[in-house]
Amino acid sequence: MLIGTSxxxxxxxxxxxxxxxxxxxxxxxxxxxxxxxxxxVAGRIASIRVAAxxxxxxxxxxxxxAFSDDFRRSIKLPDPSRPIxxxxxxxxxxxxxxxxxxxxxDRSNLIVMVDGAQYRSEATINRVCNALAPLGDTLAVVVNxxxxxxxxxxxxxxxxxxxxxxxxxxxxxxxxxxxxxxDPATRRAFEAQQSGAAKK
Numbered sequence: 001m002l003i004g005t006s007x008x009x010x011x012x013x014x015x016x017x018x019x020x021x022x023x024x025x026x027x028x029x030x031x032x033x034x035x036x037x038x039x040x041v042a043g044r045i046a047s048i049r050v051a052a053x054x055x056x057x058x059x060x061x062x063x064x065x066a067f068s069d070d071f072r073r074s075i076k077l078p079d080p081s082r083p084i085x086x087x088x089x090x091x092x093x094x095x096x097x098x099x100x101x102x103x104x105x106d107r108s109n110l111i112v113m114v115d116g117a118q119y120r121s122e123a124t125i126n127r128v129c130n131a132l133a134p135l136g137d138t139l140a141v142v143v144n145x146x147x148x149x150x151x152x153x154x155x156x157x158x159x160x161x162x163x164x165x166x167x168x169x170x171x172x173x174x175x176x177x178x179x180x181x182x183d184p185a186t187r188r189a190f191e192a193q194q195s196g197a198a199k200k
Contacts, residue, residue, distance in 0.1 A: 026127055028126055032165060032171070033073070033076045045067075047059065073164075077139075077171065082137040083136055083137070084136035084138070089104075089132050093110075096127050097127070098124060099128075100148055108175075108177075109142045109177050111179065112128055114145055116149050120147040122161070124145050125159065133163075139165075142160055146159075146179075156180075162174070
């Protein structure tokens with residue numbers, strides 16, 4: 001009985017911690033791509049065994065799903081059962097500060113046009129991702145922020161990031177799309193050459 005109580009205590013500690021979800025402010029959303037926590041995995045397995053021994057099939061299924069979700073997120077695989085409706089996403093983004101409009105470039109890339117350089121930021125991407133979170137799995141979404149009032153070429157560059165991954169990373173099988181007509185690095189090199197030529 002003491003062993004069963006210890007296992008249940010371990011499960012309560014390792015398996016029932018609430019997930020950290022960002023709000024609709026600029027806080028970073030929950031991150032994917034992290035290695036599985038061995039303690040949490042052991043807790044999940046113990047929970048499944050205890051639930052099976054007590055005949056609690058609902059708990060068995062819930063813990064098995066939780067383990068599957070943890071593994072899926074660790075390999076950066078979006079949840080195919082929780083796709084985000086594109087029109088619902090555009091409606092959720094519309095009221096956010098600085099957002100002028102939004103459009104889906106493809107099934108993964110959401111382009112968000114903003115009014116001013118102050119809104120072309122990681123904080124805006126976080127706000128967009130947090131607004132989309134109740135609609136489905138944001139690991140399937142790359143937010144691309146464009147400043148429609150850009151006054152310099154650098155301000156015109158698109159700022160892109162997957163909702164749940166660091167800059168430059170993409171979900172499993174999610175291609176990287178070139179959003180800007182001219183690659184920013186190429187444009188910088190061209191501007192540097194033009195500047196050098198003008199000084200001669």
